[in-house]
Amino acid sequence: MTTSRTAIVLWTSFCVAFLATVAFYTAFDPMEMHRHGEPLFHSPLAGYSISFFIVWAFAALCAAVAVYFTRPKEEVNGYCPVHTGPAAEVQPESDLQ
Numbered sequence: 001m002t003t004s005r006t007a008i009v010l011w012t013s014f015c016v017a018f019l020a021t022v023a024f025y026t027a028f029d030p031m032e033m034h035r036h037g038e039p040l041f042h043s044p045l046a047g048y049s050i051s052f053f054i055v056w057a058f059a060a061l062c063a064a065v066a067v068y069f070t071r072p073k074e075e076v077n078g079y080c081p082v083h084t085g086p087a088a089e090v091q092p093e094s095d096l097q
Helices: 003-027 044-069
Strands: none
């Protein structure tokens, strides 16, 4: 992946992660999340940070897959165009013997 495509993937996924984290923690307090009776995070900042990076990684993966599948045909499997012309003509079988 080129540098510009990498930057596009990381920047857009960063924006998505920011919006998703803000939307999620607008409704939920990280200190009220418990697992087996114990708090899930040691501090609110840890909750915000961990969830932000998880969402950012997932968004980056989704964006990278989208960029991968929208590549031009020249980049896929060493695309080799079919040449038509005198050099591409097939010789008759009698000449092959």
